[in-house]
Amino acid sequence: MFAILGYDHLVGEFAGLPDGTQFAVPTDFGVAYLFDIDYGAGSFDSIRLTLAAVGPICNPGDADGDGDVDLDDFAILKDSYGTTTGTTCAMGDFNGDGAVDLDDFVILKQSFGNTY
Ligand SMILES: [Ca+2]
Ligand SMILES: [Ca+2]
Numbered sequence: 458m459f460a461i462l463g464y465d466h467l468v469g470e471f472a473g474l475p476d477g478t479q480f481a482v483p484t485d486f487g488v489a490y491l492f493d494i495d496y497g498a499g500s501f502d503s504i505r506l507t508l509a510a511v512g513p514i515c516n517p518g519d520a521d522g523d524g525d526v527d528l529d530d531f532a533i534l535k536d537s538y539g540t541t542t543g544t545t546c547a548m549g550d551f552n553g554d555g556a557v558d559l560d561d562f563v564i565l566k567q568s569f570g571n572t573y
């Protein structure tokens with residue numbers, strides 16, 4: 458979501474995404490586009506979304522790729538938990554944002570028991 462905070466010039470920010478945030482946009486092609494947000498100095502033309510990487514996405518919660526979400530996947534996420542850069546789905550980064558954190562745990566929790 459993009460909130461427009463002023464209208465003399467287009468100034469705003471993505472709700473809940475501070476400067477420097479990287480966010481993932483899943484695609485229908487089996488990959489996620491990872492964008493870096495840069496609000497710059499706040500002038501109308503300073504908001505930049507930089508395509509940082511294109512990474513694989515996996516079935517939500519299935520870190521080991523064996524087609525289910527179970528304790529093995531949880532153990533993988535637990536081992537990687539707190540890693541903030543360079544993570545992959547195989548490490549428990551289910552939303553593809555490059556970190557293994559609470560958001561990924563929530564995805565695993567919500568997918569627990571699923572089969573793909
Ligand atoms: Ca699995
Ligand atoms: Ca399994």
Ligand SMILES: [Ca+2]
Pocket residue numbers: 549550551552553554555556557558560561
């Ligand atoms: Ca993540």
